[in-house]
Every structure is written in C-alpha cells, then in structure tokens.
Amino acid sequence: MDRDENRIRNGMPARNLGTEGWHKPWSGTNGGACVEAKKLNDGRVALRQSTDPDGPALICSNQDMTQFILGAKSGAADFLMGDPA
Secondary structure (H helix, E strand, O other): OOOOHHHOOOOOEHHHHOOOOOEOOOOOOOOOOOEEEEEOOOOOEEEEEOOOOOOEOEEEOHHHHHHHHHHHHHOOOHHHOOOOO
16 A cells, blocks of 8 residues: 555555555445445545556545544435335
8 A cells, every 4th residue: 555645545446555454334135236445544435446456546535534424324315225216
C-alpha cells in the first residue's frame, strides 16, 4: 500500500490499496458480487466492487461512513430496496 495517505483518492485503482484488509460486510446470495470495504490507516474507508478488485475505489471519510450506516439502519435508504411498485 502507498504509505502517503495524501495520495489516496477517489477513483484510484483499488489494487493500489493492497490486497489485505478487504471485507465483504454486505455479502448475500448474489453469487459473490458485492461491495468490499477496507479501513485505511487514517480512518477513512475504501469501497470497491468485489467482481472488479482492480477497478476504482471510492474513498469515504469515517464520518461519512458512520452517517451512511446510521442512516441505513434507521431506514433512510429503504427506497433503494426491492421493487418500486
């Protein structure tokens, strides 16, 4: 992994963040196609698509991830689930 945390940015190849430390916290019955997350040394969180581990990484602040998870738990993201019918 690149030790210079300032070089870590949205859209960078996820492979540049190394192969260790990636987790699939939201894996389900979708054949392994899911989001993988990695906690970075500076507290930020990197996300990547499991089927494209060399693709772009989305880098989120710890605060942004906390707000996202709390919002999802409270139902704020329920509109993303299922059929809109």
